[in-house]
Every structure is written in C-alpha cells, then in structure tokens.
Amino acid sequence: MSLSRREFLGLLGATALAGAFPIRSAFAGAQPHVVIIGGGVGGATTAKYLRLMDANLKVTVIEKNPIYIRPYGSTEVLTGHIGMDDLHVTYDALKSKYGVNVIIDEVTGFDPDKRNVSLKGGRKVSYDKLVVSPGIELLYDKIPGYSFEVAESKITSGWIPGKQTALLGEQLKAMPQGGTFLMVAPPAPYRCPPGPYERPALVAEWCQKHNPTAKVIIGDPKDEFVTDQTMMLGWNRLYGFNIPQKFRKDMPASVEIKQHSNPGILSWIPKADGGTPVSLDVEKMTLKTEGGDIKADVINIVPPMRAGKIATAMGLTDEKGWCPNNRKTFESSLHPHVHVIGDACHADAMPKSGFSANTQAKSVARAIVEALAGREIPTPSWENTCYALAGSDYGLFVADVFELAEAENKIKRVGKFSRYLKLDATPAQIRMGAVYQQAWLKSFTEDCFA
Amino acid sequence: MKLNTILLPLLLVSCIGTVQADEKKAVEKVAKAVEAKTVEAKAPAADSVSKDELREMIRELIQEEMANLQPTSNTDSKPVAPAHAAKAGEILAHTCAGCHGTNGTLENEAFMPLAGMPEQEFVKTMLDFRDGARQSTLMGTVANGLSEQQIRDMARYFMEVSP
Numbered sequence: 001m002s003l004s005r006r007e008f009l010g011l012l013g014a015t016a017l018a019g020a021f022p023i024r025s026a027f028a029g030a031q032p033h034v035v036i037i038g039g040g041v042g043g044a045t046t047a048k049y050l051r052l053m054d055a056n057l058k059v060t061v062i063e064k065n066p067i068y069i070r071p072y073g074s075t076e077v078l079t080g081h082i083g084m085d086d087l088h089v090t091y092d093a094l095k096s097k098y099g100v101n102v103i104i105d106e107v108t109g110f111d112p113d114k115r116n117v118s119l120k121g122g123r124k125v126s127y128d129k130l131v132v133s134p135g136i137e138l139l140y141d142k143i144p145g146y147s148f149e150v151a152e153s154k155i156t157s158g159w160i161p162g163k164q165t166a167l168l169g170e171q172l173k174a175m176p177q178g179g180t181f182l183m184v185a186p187p188a189p190y191r192c193p194p195g196p197y198e199r200p201a202l203v204a205e206w207c208q209k210h211n212p213t214a215k216v217i218i219g220d221p222k223d224e225f226v227t228d229q230t231m232m233l234g235w236n237r238l239y240g241f242n243i244p245q246k247f248r249k250d251m252p253a254s255v256e257i258k259q260h261s262n263p264g265i266l267s268w269i270p271k272a273d274g275g276t277p278v279s280l281d282v283e284k285m286t287l288k289t290e291g292g293d294i295k296a297d298v299i300n301i302v303p304p305m306r307a308g309k310i311a312t313a314m315g316l317t318d319e320k321g322w323c324p325n326n327r328k329t330f331e332s333s334l335h336p337h338v339h340v341i342g343d344a345c346h347a348d349a350m351p352k353s354g355f356s357a358n359t360q361a362k363s364v365a366r367a368i369v370e371a372l373a374g375r376e377i378p379t380p381s382w383e384n385t386c387y388a389l390a391g392s393d394y395g396l397f398v399a400d401v402f403e404l405a406e407a408e409n410k411i412k413r414v415g416k417f418s419r420y421l422k423l424d425a426t427p428a429q430i431r432m433g434a435v436y437q438q439a440w441l442k443s444f445t446e447d448c449f450a
Numbered sequence: 451m452k453l454n455t456i457l458l459p460l461l462l463v464s465c466i467g468t469v470q471a472d473e474k475k476a477v478e479k480v481a482k483a484v485e486a487k488t489v490e491a492k493a494p495a496a497d498s499v500s501k502d503e504l505r506e507m508i509r510e511l512i513q514e515e516m517a518n519l520q521p522t523s524n525t526d527s528k529p530v531a532p533a534h535a536a537k538a539g540e541i542l543a544h545t546c547a548g549c550h551g552t553n554g555t556l557e558n559e560a561f562m563p564l565a566g567m568p569e570q571e572f573v574k575t576m577l578d579f580r581d582g583a584r585q586s587t588l589m590g591t592v593a594n595g596l597s598e599q600q601i602r603d604m605a606r607y608f609m610e611v612s613p
Binding site: 049358375381382413421436446 | 535542545546547550552556560585588590591592594596
C-alpha cells in the first residue's frame with residue numbers, strides 16, 4: 001500500500017483527535033512515553049523510579065523473558081544453599097504497584113529518527129525517551145574450542161544464570177572424590193568483579209564438607225582483581241591458601257595471616273604464572289593455558305564479554321564493544337534520546353555491577369524527568385557496593401561513592417577511605433559482612449523490582 | 451474512490467464503541483477536522499488504499515496506541531502536572547536504597563531503616579562513620595565519600611519520609 005501507517009497517523013492530525021478518543025493522550029503526546037529495553041536490574045529500577053518521580057509518565061519495559069533470573073548471588077545455587085526458584089523475580093510489582101507496562105517480546109527493529117522500536121510480535125512502540133539496559137553478551141568463541149552449545153551441555157559458564165547454573169550445580173555434586181574443579185576467570189572489564197573469586201571460594205567450602213580431597217583451581221588472565229587482598233585473606237584462613245608475597249607485603253603486621261605447610265584445597269594461577277586460557281579441549285576436559293594443560297572434572301568458564309546483543313544490533317556500541325555516552329545523563333553518544341545504562345555502558349571508575357546499574361538507573365530516571373519537564377538536569381551521584389563471600393560466614397566488600405567530572409566526561413571515585421573491608425577487620429566485622437551480604441540480596445532486589 | 455469518503459464512515463464506526471453519547475459533538479468535530487486535513491493534504495497516493503486496508507490500518511493503529519498505554523496510567527481528564535524537581539538530598543538518598551530500602555523504608559532487620567530518622571541522629575551517625583569515631587563494616591567507606599553538606603541534605607530528606 002502506498003500510504004504508510006505513519007503518514008496515515010500524520011494525516012489524522014494529533015490535535016484534531018484530542019478530546020474524542022479515550023486514547024487521546026497517546027495520539028496527542030500529552031503524556032510522554034519512556035520505553036525501556038531490558039527488564040534486568042537497570043531497566044526495572046529505571047521503570048520504578050520514573051513512576052515514583054513522575055506519576056504522569058507512561059513507562060513501558062520490553063523484556064524477552066517473563067521471569068527475571070537474578071545473577072547476583074546465583075553461586076549459592078551451586079552449593080545448594082538456595083534453589084533455582086530462589087533466583088526468580090517477577091514483574092508483578094512493577095505492573096501492579098507502579099503502573100509500568102511490561103511487554104514480553106523481543107526488539108527486532110529500531111528507528112532512531114522516528115523514535116520507535118519494532119517487536120518480534122509485530123508491534124511497533126514509539127518513545128519520547130528510550131533507555132537501553134541490555135546487560136552483557138558472553139563471547140564464548142573467544143576461547144577456541146568453547147561455544148554457547150558447549151556451555152549449555154558440558155562446560156558451563158552460567159555468568160548469565162539459567163540452565164547452565166543448574167547444570168553446574170549437578171556437575172559439582174557428581175564430581176568424583178578427589179576431583180578437580182577449574183574456574184576460568186575473565187579478562188577485564190567484566191560483570192561482577194569479585195564474582196569469579198567468590199564462586200571458587202564457595203565451591204571450596206562445599207568441597208571441604210562433601211569432597212575433602214578435591215582441588216579447586218582458578219586460572220586467570222589477570223595478575224590482580226577487585227577485592228584481591230581481602231578475598232585472599234579469606235582463602236588463607238579458610239582453605240589453606242598461601243597469599244603470594246606481592247599481596248602480603250603492604251599488609252600491616254596486625255593482620256593475622258596463616259602460613260600453610262601443605263597446599264590447601266584452593267589455588268590461584270595468575271597471568272604471570274601462566275593462568276591465561278589459550279584453548280579448550282572439550283572431549284579431554286582440558287584447558288590449555290599459557291602455563292600448560294589443566295585437566296579437570298568440572299570446568300566453569302567466565303568468557304570475555306561485551307555489551308548485550310541488542311545494544312550492538314541497535315548501533316549503540318563502540319569498537320571496544322561497550323556503549324559510549326554522556327556521563328551526566330548516560331545518553332548515548334551515537335543516538336540522541338537513547339540512554340544506555342548498566343553493564344553495557346562505559347562508566348569509568350564504576351564497576352559493572354548490579355548496584356552500579358541500580359544507581360545509574362535512578363540518576364537517568366531523574367535526568368529524563370527533568371529533560372521532559374524542560375528543567376536543568378541536576379548533578380548526579382552514584383554509589384556501588386559489591387558484597388562478596390569468601391565463605392558462607394566470611395563477608396567482604398568493595399564500596400564506592402562516585403561523582404561526575406563533567407569537563408572530562410568522566411566518573412570518578414570520591415573519598416580517601418579504602419574501598420575494601422579493612423585488612424585487620426575483626427571476626428565480628430567479617431561475620432557481619434556475611435550477614436549484610438544475605439540481607440542485601442533481599443533489600444536490593446526489592447529496591448529494583450518491588 | 452476518494453480517501454475522505456472511506457475515512458469518515460470508518461472513523462465514525464471505529465469511534466462508536468469507545469465514545470460516550472455526550473461526546474458526539476467531539477466526534478463530529480474530529481470528522482470535520484479529518485475532512486479538512488484530507489482535503490488540505492489532497493493525498494494523491496491515498497487513492498490506492500482499499501477499504502479493507504484502511505480499516506486494518508485504523509485497527510492496528512488503535513491497538514498499537516492502546517498497547518503503549520500502561521494499564522493504570524492517568525487516562526482520565528486530569529490535567530498533566532509537571533513532575534516535581536528533585537528535593538535537596540534526594541539524588542544522594544536514592545544511592546542508599548540498594549541496602550536501606552526505597553526511600554529508606556525497609557522491612558528487613560539487618561540494615562537501619564532511614565525513613566523518618568531524626569535529622570540529628572542521621573547527621574551524627576554519618577559524621578562518626580566518616581571520621582572513624584564509629585566502627586563499621588562499610589559505612590565508613592560510604593560516609594567518607596560524602597561532604598558534611600551532603601550528609602545534612604540527606605538527613606533532611608529522610609526525616610521527611612514517613613516510615
């Protein structure tokens with residue numbers, strides 16, 4: 001047909017229809033429409049806070065999965081502390097309590113000039129402002145021999161939780177006595193900085209009870225990691241890990257460090273010692289590293305990653321695979337009226353974490369509300385707290401407050417305190433860290449989704 | 451066939467189900483406006499649109515726009531008031547919510563609820579964390595990233611939230 005739907009809409013004339021149809025506001029555009037692609041932590045928080053800040057906004061979340069499976073805390077499924085169902089989060093509260101429209105569908109088209117997105121189900125959704133919170137895409141193929149198919153069936157990743165998380169839990173339980181669990185850590189930047197070190201720690205704790213002669217090995221393409229000293233202190237006290245001199249030398253004398261004469265259950269092979277993965281032999285269950293072959297009974301790999309697929313498809317990523325933006329508003333440098341938040345975006349000092357995405361979501365919600373009201377956008381503020389466990393009663397963290405350096409378009413850390421648990425933290429503080437980690441899983445999920 | 455001869459009856463038909471009796475005048479107004487628009491646009495290409503196609507287009511458009519509306523949104527005739535600008539301390543206060551609950555309201559025993567906390571209690575506690583006078587796990591780190599003015603603004607914000 002020669003008359004397009006949009007031409008048709010223009011022909012009707014928005015003002016002519018105002019006052020006649022119950023759907024007049026959508027035609028007239030009196031109620032601005034903010035559309036959010038991605039119903040994870042970033043997207044859900046944006047939707048909730050937009051409606052809290054301005055009840056007159058129309059807010060629509062487009063998400064392909066009807067249930068969100070939270071990645072934070074998902075390692076606890078492996079050790080049987082929780083079940084897969086405990087990771088499930090619904091969109092019920094977003095819909096009923098906050099009046100957010102949730103569309104379960106996939107985005108298949110994007111017209112930045114006309115400001116609409118097309119959905120697989122055939123629908124087209126127009127927006128005044130678009131927020132994209134797509135999470136990550138795992139690049140399995142960056143490790144030769146590895147692939148999504150392998151990850152789904154034999155050598156899991158589970159960094160985006162789901163079927164692989166459950167499979168990894170089963171593999172751990174089925175591991176022969178004295179077997180080897182190999183964890184392959186990713187290169188930076190990656191989602192959840194302490195995660196690839198918390199997971200083997202909790203696996204080691206589980207093995208102490210159920211498979212005491214097992215070995216847990218971490219192969220790493222890096223020589224240091226976020227929370228390294230405090231995590232290593234936990235490993236040292238719980239799993240017979242001897243802390244390398246490099247990490248011990250600036251620890252105060254008051255810090256209790258054990259020296260183990262026999263190697264413990266957990267070991268870490270940094271890049272300098274050949275820990276970088278080279279290729280995977282799936283049949284032989286062997287990882288080739290720069291330092292030699294490691295054969296294991298269970299292998300878990302966190303591959304390199306980049307911004308979620310939809311961000312790449314929409315042309316929102318740069319040559320590094322992440323989304324460049326204005327740090328004050330998180331508006332894309334590549335498409336106006338599109339804001340990208342969470343793991344997918346460049347955010348300088350802010351780690352790729354759920355907490356970062358949550359505070360970015362709130363600052364972006366505020367920026368959008370102010371932009372639509374024609375007011376000046378206030379100075380944003382962000383925070384991040386990643387709680388992590390070295391054992392189920394051994395908590396630690398990285399915590400930061402961030403500020404905008406507007407002239408440089410950079411996000412910087414504020415404050416002079418250590419970002420980490422104090423090296424000489426008392427047993428009570430360490431125990432409280434674990435209590436807070438568990439409480440945080442609940443309060444954080446509520447702040448995002450409920 | 452001219453577009454307006456198809457368009458007007460179709461539009462009216464599609465309106466009947468949704469328009470109240472006292473809005474008949476408005477519908478007539480719309481019909482006239484559409485007629486005027488159509489004449490104005492002359493729409494030479496529109497001659498090729500069949501009746502069925504046009505009906506389908508109207509149906510799809512209405513469905514699409516209905517889908518864009520949130521179920522509980524303000525679709526009544528209340529005037530749309532602009533949202534309030536952020537209160538002092540609000541932007542900072544929202545960074546606490548990941549642990550302390552949305553607006554500091556929390557039904558979780560592990561973290562301190564902040565909603566309704568007396569201003570001076572909040573300020574003293576945070577300054578003590580910041581200056582190391584009070585031991586903590588991570589609140590010292592967080593408080594150290596905030597200025598005294600920021601802490602005072604947050605205190606006022608939380609005090610005014612009903613717990």
